[in-house]
Amino acid sequence: MNSGRRLRARKLWNSPRRWRLPGIRLFWHVAFSFAVVSVLAVTLSAGFNIQLQRSLFIRMLTVQIQNTLGVLQEQWREQKNQSEDEFSNLTRSFTLLEVPVSAHSSLPLTVNYSVIVRSSGAILEDSQTSHVRYEIEKTNLELMRQSGAGYAVRFTPLYGEYSLLVWTTQAQTGYLWAAVVPFSQVQHSLYQSILVRSILAEFSIFLALALGAALITRVFNQILRKLVLATEGKLSPEILATIPVLEVQRMGAALQENYRRLREISVRDSLTGLYNRRALERFMEDYFAQPTPVPAVGILFDLDRFKQLNDSQGHQAGDQALQAVANYLFGLADKGILAARLGGDEFVVVAFGTTVTDSFLEQLRQHSLALSERPPKGLSASLGIAALPLEASSFGEFYRLADQRMYQAKDAGGGCVISAQGRFCLSAVAPESESDPDPDPGD
Numbered sequence: 001m002n003s004g005r006r007l008r009a010r011k012l013w014n015s016p017r018r019w020r021l022p023g024i025r026l027f028w029h030v031a032f033s034f035a036v037v038s039v040l041a042v043t044l045s046a047g048f049n050i051q052l053q054r055s056l057f058i059r060m061l062t063v064q065i066q067n068t069l070g071v072l073q074e075q076w077r078e079q080k081n082q083s084e085d086e087f088s089n090l091t092r093s094f095t096l097l098e099v100p101v102s103a104h105s106s107l108p109l110t111v112n113y114s115v116i117v118r119s120s121g122a123i124l125e126d127s128q129t130s131h132v133r134y135e136i137e138k139t140n141l142e143l144m145r146q147s148g149a150g151y152a153v154r155f156t157p158l159y160g161e162y163s164l165l166v167w168t169t170q171a172q173t174g175y176l177w178a179a180v181v182p183f184s185q186v187q188h189s190l191y192q193s194i195l196v197r198s199i200l201a202e203f204s205i206f207l208a209l210a211l212g213a214a215l216i217t218r219v220f221n222q223i224l225r226k227l228v229l230a231t232e233g234k235l236s237p238e239i240l241a242t243i244p245v246l247e248v249q250r251m252g253a254a255l256q257e258n259y260r261r262l263r264e265i266s267v268r269d270s271l272t273g274l275y276n277r278r279a280l281e282r283f284m285e286d287y288f289a290q291p292t293p294v295p296a297v298g299i300l301f302d303l304d305r306f307k308q309l310n311d312s313q314g315h316q317a318g319d320q321a322l323q324a325v326a327n328y329l330f331g332l333a334d335k336g337i338l339a340a341r342l343g344g345d346e347f348v349v350v351a352f353g354t355t356v357t358d359s360f361l362e363q364l365r366q367h368s369l370a371l372s373e374r375p376p377k378g379l380s381a382s383l384g385i386a387a388l389p390l391e392a393s394s395f396g397e398f399y400r401l402a403d404q405r406m407y408q409a410k411d412a413g414g415g416c417v418i419s420a421q422g423r424f425c426l427s428a429v430a431p432e433s434e435s436d437p438d439p440d441p442g443d
Contacts, residue, residue, distance in 0.1 A: 055286070056281075059288070059289055061181070062151040062164070062166050063394050063396070065111060065151075065166045065179045065181070066151075066168060068094050068097070068111075069167075069168050069177050070168070072091060072094060073170055073177060082125075084125060084126075084132055085129065087115070087126070087127070088126075088127055088128070091113045095110055095111055095127055096108050096109075097110075097111050110181070110182075111179050111180070112126070112128060112180045112181075113126070113127045113178070114126045114177070114180070115175050115177055115178075116141075116144075116175065116176040116177075116178055117176075118144075118169070118174055118175060118176050120135065121136045121138065122135050123135070131158055134158065136156075137156065140156070144165075144167045148168065149167060149168040150166075150167060151164065151166045152164075152165050153165070159182050163180045163182050163183050164180070164181040164183055165178060165179075165180055166180075267279035269326075269341045271319060271322060271326075272322055272323055272325075273326060274326050274341045274347070275340040276340065277340065277342045277343065279340065280342070283338060283350075284398070285394070287350075287388075288389060293388065293389045294352055295354065295387070295390075296350055296351060296352045296353070296387075296389075297350070297351045297355065297360065297385055297386070297388065298349075298350050298388050298402055299348065299350070299351070299383055299384075299385045299402070300346070300347075300383070300384045300385075300399065300402035300403055301346075301347055301349075301383040302344070302345045302381065302406065303322075303345040303380070304380045304381060304410070304414035304415060305380075306344075306345040309321060317376060318345075321345075321376055322341070322345060324371070324374050324375065324376065324379065325347065326339075326341065328371050328374065332367075336352045336353050336354075337351055338350040338352070348402075350388070355387060356385060356419050356420070356421060361417060361419075361424045364424075364426065365425075365427075368381065368415075380426070381414075381415070381426075382406055382414045382415070383416070383417040383418070383426075384401070384403060384404065384405030384407070384408070384418050384419075385402065385417060386398055386401045386402050386405070386419070386420075387419075391420065405419065406418070409423070
């Protein structure tokens with residue numbers, strides 16, 4: 001008798017009627033909702049990531065073109081015979097620009113260069129001599145007049161399409177030097193490099209979520225099958241109460257949390273929990289891309305005698321020192337501070353809404369003294385600082401300048417700051433203004 005009931009229950013499970021069971025309907029409602037939310041989350045994240053990568057790519061391309069414009073201005077100023085043909089010959093070697101899109105590849109872009117009269121917009125010189133004596137579009141001219149240097153994606157009638165327009169102002173003559181890259185080329189580069197990599201990265205996260213959901217579905221399916229066979233196809237409310245729907249919901253929430261952690265891991269340093277270099281570069285490029293960035297002070301520092309600490313007390317002591325610095329920086333997060341660890345004992349701190357003043361340097365001294373009192377005691381650092389965006393217009397420029405000043409601080413004996421204003425001691429004694437170096441603290 002029991003075998004006959006079990007046979008009927010098994011037939012029920014293998015038939016389409018099983019989808020009418022309340023427990024199964026409830027499960028698939030939960031599963032479907034989770035799938036929709038996951039797809040929307042991944043799609044929004046992919047779109048945001050693509051826009052961010054697009055902004056970073058255009059910013060990097062702009063910096064490269066601005067550097068090229070500076071070189072061209074110097075060479076053209078030294079040119080004795082300044083004619084249309086000579087300008088075309090001079091710029092010919094710069095019209096094909098190799099733009100890096102990854103660590104191992106780059107893409108060629110064709111760039112056209114022009115010298116423009118600021119008042120009238122007439123083209124004095126151009127890589128394509130046929131453009132000479134034309135006038136650039138009035139709204140584009142007005143945009144370039146408003147700021148001495150910049151970039152924008154604008155419609156350019158001479159090329160009949162939207163283009164990346166980059167310009168600077170020559171100090172000696174007041175002429176505008178402009179470079180134009182048809183945006184169809186830029187879009188092609190973006191699709192080849194950024195778009196594909198961004199979609200692949202987001203797809204890998206979505207695939208991990210899908211595999212987790214498939215595993216949950218299989219486990220829940222087995223639970224329901226055993227319940228149907230055990231109750232001979234009659235799922236009472238009491239039995240339904242034993243179905244772990246809440247457990248499935250908790251597993252779905254856990255998958256969402258894992259997705260959040262994956263995103264967090266990609267921007268955080270594993271040892272200290274501070275932002276990593278990748279995240280810092282993105283933040284800083286967004287900062288420099290603003291039309292009028294707020295004043296800020298960028299600080300690059302590393303610990304004095306850190307190698308000696310590792311050699312004498314072991315790498316565990318070195319890790320504890322790095323974590324002590326990170327914990328102190330976390331305490332400053334609510335004061336408009338962005339902190340990141342670049343690697344080793346090298347850190348970057350960006351203080352927004354401030355400038356390099358005597359009171360700011362005094363605050364640095366107080367923070368340095370407070371950090372030196374924390375275990376392991378006696379920590380000191382050499383700092384190179386730069387006023388942003390006054391002294392740097394990109395993360396690369398800031399890093400080069402701050403790195404140079406940081407090593408000047410180490411050469412001066414460590415435990416001090418080097419800025420455009422000079423040297424400032426971070427010890428408990430009065431500030432130093434002289435340039436006599438102290439004994440070398442080592443790395």
